[in-house]
Amino acid sequence: EAEVAQSPRYKITEKSQAVAFWCDPISGHATLYWYRQILGQGPELLVQFQDESVVDDSQLPKDRFSAERLKGVDSTLKIQPAELGDSAMYLCASSWGQGTNTEAFFGQGTRLTVV
Amino acid sequence: GENVEQHPSTLSVQEGDSAVIKCTYSDSASNYFPWYKQELGKRPQLIIDIRSNVGEKKDQRIAVTLNKTAKHFSLHITETQPEDSAVYFCAARGFKDTGRRALTFGSGTRLQVQP
Numbered sequence: 271e272a273e274v275a276q277s278p279r280y281k282i283t284e285k286s287q288a289v290a291f292w293c294d295p296i297s298g299h300a301t302l303y304w305y306r307q308i309l310g311q312g313p314e315l316l317v318q319f320q321d322e323s324v325v326d327d328s329q330l331p332k333d334r335f336s337a338e339r340l341k342g343v344d345s346t347l348k349i350q351p352a353e354l355g356d357s358a359m360y361l362c363a364s365s366w367g368q369g370t371n372t373e374a375f376f377g378q379g380t381r382l383t384v385v
Numbered sequence: 386g387e388n389v390e391q392h393p394s395t396l397s398v399q400e401g402d403s404a405v406i407k408c409t410y411s412d413s414a415s416n417y418f419p420w421y422k423q424e425l426g427k428r429p430q431l432i433i434d435i436r437s438n439v440g441e442k443k444d445q446r447i448a449v450t451l452n453k454t455a456k457h458f459s460l461h462i463t464e465t466q467p468e469d470s471a472v473y474f475c476a477a478r479g480f481k482d483t484g485r486r487a488l489t490f491g492s493g494t495r496l497q498v499q500p
Contacts, residue, residue: 274428303487312391312474312490313429326485361428373419374488376428 272296274377276362282383288350291380295343295364303374304337304347307359316360319345352384387412387479391491398465399499406494409457412479418451418458419488421474429474433460465498472496 275294283289295302300321305313316335318326322342330337334353339345349356359381363374388411398404410418419434435442435449435458442449446465451458458477462469475491 312492315487378428
């Protein structure tokens, strides 16, 4: 069964350092999402891609976060500099499309701890 | 934008009993309502979903009901088993402030099934 791949699974970084997460969606999925899940809460959308284009980054803290999906396949989410409040699970998800009511498949996530 | 509220935050039931989790949403244009199960340290996995043109859907021990007028939907698990213990998230696909559709998640319900 095809899965969304994410790496690393765990990341510990010091505050003010840069950190990057990688996501490879299910083959053929045009829509890719990055969510942040703080412990005890539901996932919150950070950025949504349709192919290589950002279609929603309204909740992305753009002063420190950036995301790209250069060839419309895999994606990278970067934080620079990391802050203590960034400690969370970062989940990537993908789906066939965005306009239709299609299922979003999640990756295992990257658990970030900022110390 | 969409706002989803989920209750209760924790639920403890005896094995074999039923469990009900309720969610309300704010955007009357929302048209897709998935439920995800997340076990500790694992990815959220879709367990059932319902579209706005349907009032009820059932899959073995799991059922979801949707009341569009009242803007609420519920997850029903019958004959609960210890392996049903997990955190359950509801979500609604409504319009974000960007005009794009995206999933907004509830805050989660931690279900514990006591053997």
